[in-house]
Amino acid sequence: xxxxxxxxxxxxxxxxxxxxxxxxxxxxxxxxxxxxxxxxxxxxxxxxxxxxxxxxxxxxxxxxxxxxxxxxxxxxxxxxxxxxxxxxxxxxxxxxxxxxxxxxxxxxxxxxxxxxxxxxxxxxxxxxxxxxxxxxxxxxxxxxxxxxxxxxxxxxxxxxxxxxxx
Amino acid sequence: xxxxxxxxxxxxxxxxxxxxxxxxxxxxxxxxxxxxxxxxxxxxxxxxxxxxxxxxxxxxxxxxxxxxxxxxxxxxxxxxxxxxxxxxxxxxxxxxxxxxxxxxxxx
Numbered sequence: 001x002x003x004x005x006x007x008x009x010x011x012x013x014x015x016x017x018x019x020x021x022x023x024x025x026x027x028x029x030x031x032x033x034x035x036x037x038x039x040x041x042x043x044x045x046x047x048x049x050x051x052x053x054x055x056x057x058x059x060x061x062x063x064x065x066x067x068x069x070x071x072x073x074x075x076x077x078x079x080x081x082x083x084x085x086x087x088x089x090x091x092x093x094x095x096x097x098x099x100x101x102x103x104x105x106x107x108x109x110x111x112x113x114x115x116x117x118x119x120x121x122x123x124x125x126x127x128x129x130x131x132x133x134x135x136x137x138x139x140x141x142x143x144x145x146x147x148x149x150x151x152x153x154x155x156x157x158x159x160x161x162x163x164x165x166x
Numbered sequence: 167x168x169x170x171x172x173x174x175x176x177x178x179x180x181x182x183x184x185x186x187x188x189x190x191x192x193x194x195x196x197x198x199x200x201x202x203x204x205x206x207x208x209x210x211x212x213x214x215x216x217x218x219x220x221x222x223x224x225x226x227x228x229x230x231x232x233x234x235x236x237x238x239x240x241x242x243x244x245x246x247x248x249x250x251x252x253x254x255x256x257x258x259x260x261x262x263x264x265x266x267x268x269x270x271x272x273x
Binding site for chain 2: 062073098121157
């Protein structure tokens with residue numbers, strides 16, 4: 001087993017292990033911090049897939065933005081004394097059966113399909129390509145994305161402000 | 167099971183994506199805390215994103231899949247901002263974020 005395969009196994013184990021913590025931990029703080037491992041591990045997987053820009057975006061937005069937002073929400077909403085019961089789970093057995101069947105079907109499909117692959121997998125910088133595509137064939141979605149972000153920003157402020165009662 | 171699990175195989179990435187998706191689904195189904203449900207949604211989106219980038223890398227070789235992954239990340243950020251704002255508003259009104267305790271649309 002060469003070095004890159006070993007690193008790939010490590011990244012995969014970190015990703016899946018932290019995701020297991022997110023799904024099964026009894027303490028919501030542990031769940032929130034385990035998301036850090038999952039997001040960072042996924043950035044590592046993007047590096048293995050030759051997607052350097054997406055890996056950077058993943059680290060910047062998920063780890064730097066969404067994770068901090070989730071931690072803020074956890075700190076602002078849960079009462080410190082109820083740490084043990086804040087992350088209650090209900091209906092675990094039916095959910096385990098449903099997700100068990102689901103993952104079995106997914107993995108069977110993945111293993112039995114003969115995927116069409118390109119002959120030569122290339123590793124090259126993708127940032128310039130992505131920039132060209134954004135300003136060329138994906139210009140309209142790109143502009144719409146800015147509108148969506150503006151709407152989300154204003155919406156979040158309007159929803160979370162305190163209502164002044166007359 | 168682990169045979170063929172290597173960085174050069176498409177199926178290993180798809181397997182990781184499937185596992186993350188399923189764990190996210192489990193989180194969404196079982197958690198009663200609204201923030202945990204949002205964490206489950208993030209896991210689902212990440213699992214789907216791995217598939218986009220993996221197919222872009224092994225399937226076509228061009229960057230279209232990565233563009234879609236970036237769009238998904240951007241929409242996840244917007245979703246997290248609005249979702250957590252809603253959670254904070256619910257907490258201010260009901261003093262709990264248990265999704266089963268919140269039964270009315272207005273205080």
